Amino acid sequence: MSELFLIAVSAILVNNFVLVQFLGLCPFMGVSKKVETAIGLSLATTFVLTLAAICSYLLQQYVLKPLDIEFLRTISFIVVIAVVVQFTEMVVNKTSPLLYRVLGIFLPLITTNCIVLGVAILNANRTEYGFVASSINGFAAGIGFSLVLVLFAAMRERIAIADVPKPFQGAAIGLITAGLMSLAFMGFAGLVKL
Amino acid sequence: MTLVLIAVAALTILSIIFGALLGFAAVRFRVEGNPIVEQINAILPQTQCGQCGYPGCRPYAEAIAAGDKINKCPPGGEATIQALADLLDIEPEPLDAVEGEKIPVVAYIREEECIGCTKCIQACPVDAILGSSRQMHTVISSECTGCDLCVEPCPVDCIEMRPIETDLRSWKWQQPTRQYQIIASDKEALE
Numbered sequence: 001m002s003e004l005f006l007i008a009v010s011a012i013l014v015n016n017f018v019l020v021q022f023l024g025l026c027p028f029m030g031v032s033k034k035v036e037t038a039i040g041l042s043l044a045t046t047f048v049l050t051l052a053a054i055c056s057y058l059l060q061q062y063v064l065k066p067l068d069i070e071f072l073r074t075i076s077f078i079v080v081i082a083v084v085v086q087f088t089e090m091v092v093n094k095t096s097p098l099l100y101r102v103l104g105i106f107l108p109l110i111t112t113n114c115i116v117l118g119v120a121i122l123n124a125n126r127t128e129y130g131f132v133a134s135s136i137n138g139f140a141a142g143i144g145f146s147l148v149l150v151l152f153a154a155m156r157e158r159i160a161i162a163d164v165p166k167p168f169q170g171a172a173i174g175l176i177t178a179g180l181m182s183l184a185f186m187g188f189a190g191l192v193k194l
Numbered sequence: 195m196t197l198v199l200i201a202v203a204a205l206t207i208l209s210i211i212f213g214a215l216l217g218f219a220a221v222r223f224r225v226e227g228n229p230i231v232e233q234i235n236a237i238l239p240q241t242q243c244g245q246c247g248y249p250g251c252r253p254y255a256e257a258i259a260a261g262d263k264i265n266k267c268p269p270g271g272e273a274t275i276q277a278l279a280d281l282l283d284i285e286p287e288p289l290d291a292v293e294g295e296k297i298p299v300v301a302y303i304r305e306e307e308c309i310g311c312t313k314c315i316q317a318c319p320v321d322a323i324l325g326s327s328r329q330m331h332t333v334i335s336s337e338c339t340g341c342d343l344c345v346e347p348c349p350v351d352c353i354e355m356r357p358i359e360t361d362l363r364s365w366k367w368q369q370p371t372r373q374y375q376i377i378a379s380d381k382e383a384l385e
Contacts, residue, residue: 036283063208069201076208083212087219094223097230101259102283 004136010192011140017115018148019178019185024115028149029174031106033160038153039146040099041106046142048081048088048110049119053138055080056120057131077120078111085111115145152181231259237277239270242319243341258282265289269339299355300338301345305330307352314344314353 017023024045031041056077064070089107093100100107110116119141123134155177164173235255246266248254258264264278265287272289279286301322303314310328322338325331335358345353358364 034283059208063204067200067204069197069204072201072205076205079205079208079212083216086216090219090223093225097225097228098233098281098283101230 004133006192007133007137008140008143011137012144012147013185013188014190014192016144016148016185016188017118017141018145019182020189021118023118024113024145025178027106027109027113028145028152028178029171031103032149032153032156032174035150035153035157037102038149040103042142042146042149044088044092044103044107045110045113045115046139046146048084049116049142049145050135050139051084051088052077052081052116053119053123053141054131054135055084057123057129057134060124061131073121073124074117077117077124081116081120082111085116115141148181148185152178155181228256228259231255233281234258234278237270237274237281238267239274239339240319241269241339241341243269243339243343245269245341263287269341298358299340300335300358301333301340301342302335302354302356303331303333304352304354305332307350309350311349313347313349317343317347319343 011017015021018025018028027041027045032038059076059080060070060073064073064076085108088110089100092103092107119138123129123137129137156174159173159177168176231252232255235252238251238255240251242250244250245268246254246257248257254262254266258278264282264284265275267274268289272286275286275289303323308325308330310325310330312325312327312331314331315323315325319341320337320339322334323331323344324334340355342355345355
């Protein structure tokens with residue numbers, strides 16, 4: 001149990017996928033202008049991450065390993081992720097057309113979000129991770145992504161009305177803020193050894 | 195060689211399974227129509243006046259859903275733009291400049307010239323014209339949205355658009371002209 005907790009803490013804070021491992025920076029910069037949109041994308045990405053981690057674990061354990069074709073890992077993981085994202089897109093379009101419209105292109109782009117493939121491959125590399133550990137890792141990666149995305153969006157909403165010097169306006173101040181957040185997350189380094 | 199065959203077969207089977215899953219989901223989660231168009235259409239005033247450049251409110255709703263501007267609806271005014279901006283989560287914009295400059299007008303029928311052809315009644319989107327065949331028509335000015343649509347069909351050109359006269363009901367206090375400074379933002383507005 002404590003093992004699972006440590007995995008979660010590691011993925012959320014210590015090895016945060018966005019600010020420490022620098023995966024998934026595109027939606028981090030692109031969908032962080034408004035908190036509402038950021039929350040919507042966070043939910044969708046967390047859902048996709050959890051599902052993709054579970055599916056890719058099953059694929060790895062019950063298809064690729066027994067058939068001894070682990071060299072097909074990347075391509076089959078990408079297929080799995082694409083299917084999960086497509087599925088999520090259909091469900092979101094059916095249940096919340098407004099969220100579907102707000103997320104726009106970033107919803108199908110979750111496919112190419114490197115966090116999703118990153119989690120799947122990192123899970124597959126860690127042979128000691130079982131089914132539960134893999135899915136917890138995927139879910140926690142999503143929570144970590146949501147945490148920093150919502151925090152960052154809240155900051156950018158403040159920055160938008162702040163008096164920023166002209167050379168730093170727009171994306172520049174956003175990137176500087178992201179860098180400072182990343183520095184702050186370095187403070188968690190060494191909290192969990194995994 | 196067998197390894198290659200196994201790999202190809204495994205990927206093919208996987209793809210077929212996933213394809214079937216997505217096909218099932220496409221049927222199961224099919225969306226009837228475009229729900230966002232319905233919501234936009236519900237906000238638009240339904241005068242069907244065509245001042246936005248589209249033949250009616252529903253085509254304009256479809257155009258907005260496809261990415262057109264939300265500030266092309268003079269009958270709806272600021273309230274409609276604000277409601278659309280809230281719905282679509284985008285910034286509200288001032289009413290389209292060309293349309294926004296217009297002063298509010300109502301249609302007026304010069305009754306002695308009217309021949310009672312009912313063509314303007316059929317054109318009116320808000321049923322603001324009263325009359326019947328071979329009888330004189332007149333405009334219910336409180337219902338008229340000033341959309342111009344009745345002017346074109348009239349065979350004797352007896353309809354004109356008149357600015358709304360100021361009377362006891364429509365008179366408003368004049369906006370004070372700000373020549374003095376109260377707070378810093380007043381100063382910016384003057385400059």
